[in-house]
Amino acid sequence: MVALAISWLKDADQALQAAKNQQKAALLDFSAAPL
C-alpha cells in the first residue's frame, strides 16, 4: 500500500530481529495486494 521503491523483507521475524539489532522500529505490512 506504500511506495514501491521500499525494500521490503518478506519475513516478520527477520524484520523484528533486524529492528532489535539496529534499535529501530519495525513496520509489518499485512497485505492482500496482487503478488
Added chain:
Amino acid sequence: MISSNFIPAKIHIKEQPQTFKRFGAQWTPTLLVMTPDGVEAHRIEGFLPVDDLLAQLTLGLGKALFKQEKFADAEKRFRAVVQNFPTTEAAPEAAYWAGVSAYKATNDAGKLKETHEFLSKKFPSSEWARKAMVWAG
C-alpha cells in the same frame, strides 16, 4: 520516510496466513508499528490517503518511543504529527500523547493543563479533547 525510520516487512495473506493469525491481522491492509523489542506500538487497519498514512506512521513512531520510555523523543514525533498533518485524525491523538510525553519527561502537571487548553482550542470536537478535559484543573 519508511526506509529511514523502519525495518519494513511485507507479509502476504496467500503466502503466510499463519503470520496473519499470529499477529491478529484480520483485514488488509493492516500495518503494525513494532518497538525494537518486538512489542506492538500502533496498528493501522484499512487503506489511508498518503497524508493520513504518513501521519499515522509518525504517530506510531512516537508511540514506539513512548513505550521505550524515550519521552522527549516521543514528544518530538507527536508534535511533528500536529505540525505537519494538522487536518488528519492522527493530529488530536498526537497532541494528547505529546502532552503526556512532556508530563512523563518533566513531572510537570502544567503540561497536561496546556494540552487540555490546546486540544479544546484546536480540536474541540475530538475525543482526545474530551479525554483531556480531566486536566482542566
